Amino acid sequence: xxxVTEREESxxxxxxxxxxxxxxxLRGGVVAVTGLLAFAGSAALAPASSASAPVSAVTGSSAAxxxxxxxxxxxxxxxxxxxxxxxxxxxxxxxxxPTVKARELMVSLWYPAKAPGKRRAPYxxxxxxxxxxxxxxxxxxxxxxxxxxxxxxxxxxxxxxxRRGLPLVVLSPGFSKPRSTLTALAxxxxxxxxxxxxxxxxxxxxxxxxxxxxxxxxxxxxGDHDQSLFTKLSKSRAADVSxxxxxxxxxxxxxxxxxxxxxxxxxxxxxxxxxxxxIAAMIKDARLRAGIDIDGTTPTGILESAxxxxxxxxxxxxxxxxxxxxxxxxxxxxxxxxxxxxxWLLVTGADHASFTDISVLADQLGIDVGAKxxxxxxxxxxxxxxxxxxxxxxxxxxHRLLERPSKRYPEVKYCAPETKTCA
Numbered sequence: 176x177x178x179v180t181e182r183e184e185s186x187x188x189x190x191x192x193x194x195x196x197x198x199x200x201l202r203g204g205v206v207a208v209t210g211l212l213a214f215a216g217s218a219a220l221a222p223a224s225s226a227s228a229p230v231s232a233v234t235g236s237s238a239a240x241x242x243x244x245x246x247x248x249x250x251x252x253x254x255x256x257x258x259x260x261x262x263x264x265x266x267x268x269x270x271x272x273p274t275v276k277a278r279e280l281m282v283s284l285w286y287p288a289k290a291p292g293k294r295r296a297p298y299x300x301x302x303x304x305x306x307x308x309x310x311x312x313x314x315x316x317x318x319x320x321x322x323x324x325x326x327x328x329x330x331x332x333x334x335x336x337x338r339r340g341l342p343l344v345v346l347s348p349g350f351s352k353p354r355s356t357l358t359a360l361a362x363x364x365x366x367x368x369x370x371x372x373x374x375x376x377x378x379x380x381x382x383x384x385x386x387x388x389x390x391x392x393x394x395x396x397x398g399d400h401d402q403s404l405f406t407k408l409s410k411s412r413a414a415d416v417s418x419x420x421x422x423x424x425x426x427x428x429x430x431x432x433x434x435x436x437x438x439x440x441x442x443x444x445x446x447x448x449x450x451x452x453x454i455a456a457m458i459k460d461a462r463l464r465a466g467i468d469i470d471g472t473t474p475t476g477i478l479e480s481a482x483x484x485x486x487x488x489x490x491x492x493x494x495x496x497x498x499x500x501x502x503x504x505x506x507x508x509x510x511x512x513x514x515x516x517x518x519w520l521l522v523t524g525a526d527h528a529s530f531t532d533i534s535v536l537a538d539q540l541g542i543d544v545g546a547k548x549x550x551x552x553x554x555x556x557x558x559x560x561x562x563x564x565x566x567x568x569x570x571x572x573x574h575r576l577l578e579r580p581s582k583r584y585p586e587v588k589y590c591a592p593e594t595k596t597c598a
Contacts (some may be wrong), residue, residue, distance in 0.1 A: 251366025
């Protein structure tokens with residue numbers, strides 16, 4: 176194997192999820208694959224700087240994975256159920272396809288279950304798997320591979336909990352990525368007593384399947400991207416989130432277990448564009464009591480006045496070290512307007528994909544996503560710190576983990592933007 180470097184495309188916005196110049200290596204096989212940046216997504220929404228990036232490449236015949244990919248088990252004690260909701264907002268047209276007069280959304284729910292069900296939930300459909308792999312130009316594996324990922328949740332298992340007893344967490348995925356890429360985090364939170372709602376923002380994902388069999392793809396992914404696109408995207412996602420909250424907590428809820436949700440304990444977390452949209456959603460909807468931006472650069476024109484509710488940035492040092500310029504500048508801009516409880520945490524060795532299922536699955540398939548941290552370790556850290564934040568601000572359970580660096584997680588650095596330091 177040889178490792179060389181190439182320059183990233185300086186004009187392509189990071190976070191867009193389109194093919195980049197780097198290619199992943201299918202280790203242990205002998206297949207060259209390209210477009211890893213499209214598969215993993217990249218961190219920022221602003222145009223990326225011209226930086227050197229590693230490339231792995233070999234040539235030879237294709238090789239399929241030798242084992243079925245799987246998601247690590249949740250850390251909580253409760254069985255996890257899951258179901259999907261089709262929601263239609265007739266009050267507004269679709270922001271990306273104006274001829275569609277109502278905004279249609281698919282939402283996955285994960286929740287504590289009374290008992291394990293008979294059927295484990297699928298990770299995604301074969302068609303969604305095919306479109307995701309093709310979008311990332313991943314070859315040498317069956318196109319239905321991700322439809323076979325072994326999950327830990329059971330389809331339509333009976334919800335467990337007392338009335339108004341479960342906090343709700345909304346998850347928003349990266350631009351062009353399906354909601355399923357946050358499944359491992361969602362399963363873990365549900366095993367710990369949370370209801371989790373992950374939203375597919377229609378026409379912003381490479382593949383969203385509706386109950387009637389329609390599969391929509393990503394409309395704004397092609398072409399040039401500037402800040403105005405991502406400002407629009409953040410505001411559109413904020414509207415999606417408010418509508419989903421209405422349908423889960425309103426007078427005629429769309430889910431039979433909705434009476435279990437505590438309407439006073441709702442938070443949001445998102446990855447990449449989903450993380451950047453969290454601030455927009457919190458500004459629009461006061462029902463969101465706390466928020467987390469996971470490795471997403473926030474666009475201009477969103478946070479323009481003080482936000483006093485708890486907020487946490489969680490990202491990778493190569494992009495978001497205070498004082499480094501570029502995407503980090505957007506976090507520093509917003510940091511000054513975050514007037515409540517706040518943290519800025521960076522995970523050494525992480526890449527953009529490290530905070531999603533993609534890193535774990537890529538490791539199992541032998542695909543190099545460019546991270547120095549293993550997928551299993553990065554998932555453990557993401558689960559632990561996201562849960563600590565939510566436990567503190569929704570359940571009032573104090574965590575020392577959020578107060579100081581941890582010997583158990585030395586990869587996590589606590590940053591003080593005021594002094595441009597991380598320790």
